[in-house]
Amino acid sequence: MISKEEIEKQSHELKKLGGNENQGFGYLYLKQMHNLSHDEILDRLNFEKKSKGINGFHYDKNRKNLYLYSFHYSENIKLLKDPIQVVTTFEIELLFSSNSATNSFFSEIKAVVQENFETIDRIYIYFINDGDTGKLQKSETLASLREELESKKFFIDNYFSPRKIHLSIDFISNKSKRRQFSGTEKSYTFELEFNNYLEKSNQSDHKLLLGFLKLSELHKIYLNMGNRLFEKNIRAGLSPENGPNRSIRKSLKNILGGTEDPVDFSFNHNGITMSAQNIEYKDGKIRVSEPRILNGAQTITSTARYFEENTNSKNSPESNPKFKSIEILGKIILPNMTKDPSNFIANVTINTNRQNPVEPWNLRASDLIQLEFSDKIRNELGIYYERQENSFESLTLDDYEELGIEQNKSIQIKKLAQTFLAVQGEVDKINKLREIFEEEKKYQNTFKRKYLNSSSQSILLLYKVQFRLGVILKSIIENSPEKYSDLINKSKNLIWCLISQAILNDSQFLKNQEIFGNQMAIEVDFNEYLKSLGAKKIKNILSEIWKEEKFQKSIQENKYSFLKSKAIYDFCMTHAIEKFNWQKIDL
Numbered sequence: 001m002i003s004k005e006e007i008e009k010q011s012h013e014l015k016k017l018g019g020n021e022n023q024g025f026g027y028l029y030l031k032q033m034h035n036l037s038h039d040e041i042l043d044r045l046n047f048e049k050k051s052k053g054i055n056g057f058h059y060d061k062n063r064k065n066l067y068l069y070s071f072h073y074s075e076n077i078k079l080l081k082d083p084i085q086v087v088t089t090f091e092i093e094l095l096f097s098s099n100s101a102t103n104s105f106f107s108e109i110k111a112v113v114q115e116n117f118e119t120i121d122r123i124y125i126y127f128i129n130d131g132d133t134g135k136l137q138k139s140e141t142l143a144s145l146r147e148e149l150e151s152k153k154f155f156i157d158n159y160f161s162p163r164k165i166h167l168s169i170d171f172i173s174n175k176s177k178r179r180q181f182s183g184t185e186k187s188y189t190f191e192l193e194f195n196n197y198l199e200k201s202n203q204s205d206h207k208l209l210l211g212f213l214k215l216s217e218l219h220k221i222y223l224n225m226g227n228r229l230f231e232k233n234i235r236a237g238l239s240p241e242n243g244p245n246r247s248i249r250k251s252l253k254n255i256l257g258g259t260e261d262p263v264d265f266s267f268n269h270n271g272i273t274m275s276a277q278n279i280e281y282k283d284g285k286i287r288v289s290e291p292r293i294l295n296g297a298q299t300i301t302s303t304a305r306y307f308e309e310n311t312n313s314k315n316s317p318e319s320n321p322k323f324k325s326i327e328i329l330g331k332i333i334l335p336n337m338t339k340d341p342s343n344f345i346a347n348v349t350i351n352t353n354r355q356n357p358v359e360p361w362n363l364r365a366s367d368l369i370q371l372e373f374s375d376k377i378r379n380e381l382g383i384y385y386e387r388q389e390n391s392f393e394s395l396t397l398d399d400y401e402e403l404g405i406e407q408n409k410s411i412q413i414k415k416l417a418q419t420f421l422a423v424q425g426e427v428d429k430i431n432k433l434r435e436i437f438e439e440e441k442k443y444q445n446t447f448k449r450k451y452l453n454s455s456s457q458s459i460l461l462l463y464k465v466q467f468r469l470g471v472i473l474k475s476i477i478e479n480s481p482e483k484y485s486d487l488i489n490k491s492k493n494l495i496w497c498l499i500s501q502a503i504l505n506d507s508q509f510l511k512n513q514e515i516f517g518n519q520m521a522i523e524v525d526f527n528e529y530l531k532s533l534g535a536k537k538i539k540n541i542l543s544e545i546w547k548e549e550k551f552q553k554s555i556q557e558n559k560y561s562f563l564k565s566k567a568i569y570d571f572c573m574t575h576a577i578e579k580f581n582w583q584k585i586d587l
Contacts, residue, residue: 002028002174007073018047025174026056026071029128034058034067046105053086054095054125055105059112064121066113068095069128073174077131077139078372078452080171084127084142088149096159122166123156125149133176135379138403141371142171147231150290151277188225189289191282192217194330205336206344209279209286212266213330215303216323221291222300230297231366248302253310255322262325271329272296273352275345279334288332294345295352299328360437361413362389369447370413380456382406383520387413409520411463419463420446422496423504423587425569430493454587457517458509462500462587467522468530469496475531476539484546490560495538497569501576502533504585537580544575 002025011024019027023045030041036058046055056069070083093099094106101107113120129136136142146169153167197211222229251268254260273296278289293300307317317323331352335344364370365388374385384405386392392410395403414433421430424446429436436442451459465472469492476495477485488495506512516526545551545568554562562568576582 002032014047017042018049019045021073022055022071023047025073025128025130026069029069029071029174030056030058034060043108046103048103048105051105053083053091054109057109057112059116059120061116061119064119066116066120066123068109068123068125070126072127072129074129075131077129077135077142077171080127080129080131080142081145081368081372084145084149087125088145088152092149092152093155096155117160120160120165122168125167125169126172127170128172128174130174132379133173134404135375136171136173138375138378139171140374141368142375144231144366144368144371146171153277157278188221188228188291189287190217190221190224190291191285191287193284194286194332195284197286204344207279207334207336209332209334211330212327213272213274214324215265215299215326215328216317218272218300218328219303219307219317222304225291229291229293229300231292245298245302245305248299249306252303252306252323255326256320258322262322263327265326266328269299269328270296271331272299273331273333273348275333275335275348279332286332292345294333294349359389360434361417364437364443365389365413369449369452372452373416373447376452377411377456377459378404381460381518383460384410385413385416386410407520411460411520415466416459416463417446418466419459419500420448420451420587422465422493422500423462425497425501425573425584426566427493427497427569428564428566430496448586451587455513455517457513458587459517460520461513461517462503464516464520464522464526465499465503465530466496468527469499471527472499472530472534472538475534476542479535479539480543484542484555486558487546487555487560487563488542491542491563494563494568494572495534495542498538498541498572498576499530499533501573501582501585502537504587505580505582506533537576540579541572541576544572 006028007021007024009024010027011019011021014020014023014027017023026045027041030036030044036044044057054068054070056071058067058069059065060067068087070080070087072079072083091106094101095109095113101110149169150167156165156167193214194209194211197209200208200210202208248269251260251265255262255265273294274288275292275294276288276290280287280289333345333348370385370387374387377383377385382404384392384395384403384407395405417433417436418430421436426446429442429446436446472495473488473492477488480488503509503512512529516523516529545563546555548571551562554560573582573584
């Protein structure tokens with residue numbers, strides 16, 4: 001581990017060259033890891049102030065390894081997001097193509113690559129910071145970004161063709177000095193039977209292979225890759241008791257029991273859609289690299305569940321000839337990596353998941369900001385963020401331990417969206433989640449990026465309010481004239497917005513978030529706290545509605561649609577400011 005004092009001293013010495021803590025950190029790292037001289041290190045560091053991506057490199061001639069480094073001396077692992085995106089979208093192509101270098105640093109790297117073109121065997125891209133080792137390892141955001149960078153390997157493959165160059169991408173903490181993603185160096189390649197397939201290409205040269213796949217081979221891929229196989233899917237396998245999943249398990253039971261023809265499975269099944277980073281053809285078979293299931297997760301997980309529940313020699317998937325004979329219709333997508341493959345794959349995923357309804361929040365599950373919220377909530381609270389439908393219920397105890405999940409309830413993407421809308425006073429939008437998740441501007445205004453810097457305790461405190469809205473309404477009704485009980489019951493979302501502001505404006509807010517913002521369980525004291533706010537503050541504010549002459553006609557006619565408008569929220573907040581000196585506070 002390189003100490004803070006060493007980095008500060010080295011940074012000061014490099015200041016005259018335009019260096020900062022990142023260069024000081026990189027200098028010491030290169031010296032320690034590769035035993036380089038002062039001048040050699042200076043030749044291998046990027047001193048350009050605007051540099052965000054690769055800012056250090058070294059070629060080890062003995063090991064035939066090219067190391068590309070991105071040094072960032074900070075404990076904040078979020079700061080690695082921009083560097084990896086810069087490398088992905090620009091620098092990897094710059095270095096491994098005929099494109100001209102943008103500065104002397106990249107010119108030097110390209111010169112080293114060209115000089116050692118015949119000997120380079122392996123390329124390592126390392127993003128190094130001073131962050132927490134466990135958080136680096138468990139970050140869904142970094143894992144997703146890393147996969148995007150891996151998809152750019154075709155630039156390296158084309159550059160060194162026909163030689164195959166090993167690529168490894170890792171996130172390393174100065175605190176540990178060891179690679180954090182143990183699976184980085186391993187890429188998954190599987191040989192599949194796929195005879196007599198048809199091939200199609202579109203105008204962007206994205207390829208589609210259509211044929212029959214062996215269910216047993218898909219099962220084997222899942223056993224090797226686990227849930228990594230479903231990283232590009234918009235949701236996890238549906239509930240085991242979902243109709244199609246029960247039907248799949250029943251069909252397997254009948255086939256292996258001899259009462260159903262294995263060929264019938266092909267007739268009765270919709271098929272699966274898979275993407276791959278690369279496809280090779282050999283002896284009537286195909287080799288697929290880094291496969292991902294875009295549609296068909298429930299087929300594969302249901303098959304695995306069947307064998308888990310029926311473990312005996314007769315039903316062993318390895319030895320049962322009937323299971324090995326089952327085929328299903330398969331589409332294999334090979335995206336053109338130069339034509340925005342991420343958006344293309346996302347579009348295919350959406351359009352092939354129509355047999356079970358796909359809601360707009362499902363389509364947002366793998367957005368970068370959702371991955372960042374997942375990391376934030378898990379790291380700071382030990383709570384699972386269920387951005388992907390049904391993913392929480394599929395976790396095992398081992399998954400809990402590996403992910404650092406400490407609580408047996410999850411925060412859900414839709415309910416978190418409603419929490420943010422309530423805080424923002426968007427009374428009219430709380431029940432319009434389809435609209436929120438479908439319209440980009442509304443979606444971004446709901447999941448504000450600044451919330452990633454808000455206290456997770458405060459988010460959880462406000463998230464829990466929705467589960468006690470009934471108690472709050474009851475406390476207000478009990479302390480209000482009986483004739484207004486219908487009005488109060490119709491004000492649920494308005495009260496949700498107002499109670500959120502009551503909590504945020506409480507002088508004891510910081511203390512309350514420490515007490516009530518650490519666990520999903522609803523504490524008795526939290527219950528009483530909300531009831532008290534309802535009876536003493538919210539009831540007082542709502543009384544201004546039934547006093548206001550312009551609302552009387554609607555109240556008398558039992559027409560309460562005005563209670564679902566942003567205007568009524570603003571009316572209430574005006575009186576809250578006068579009565580209690582509140583402010584409109586955001587997270």
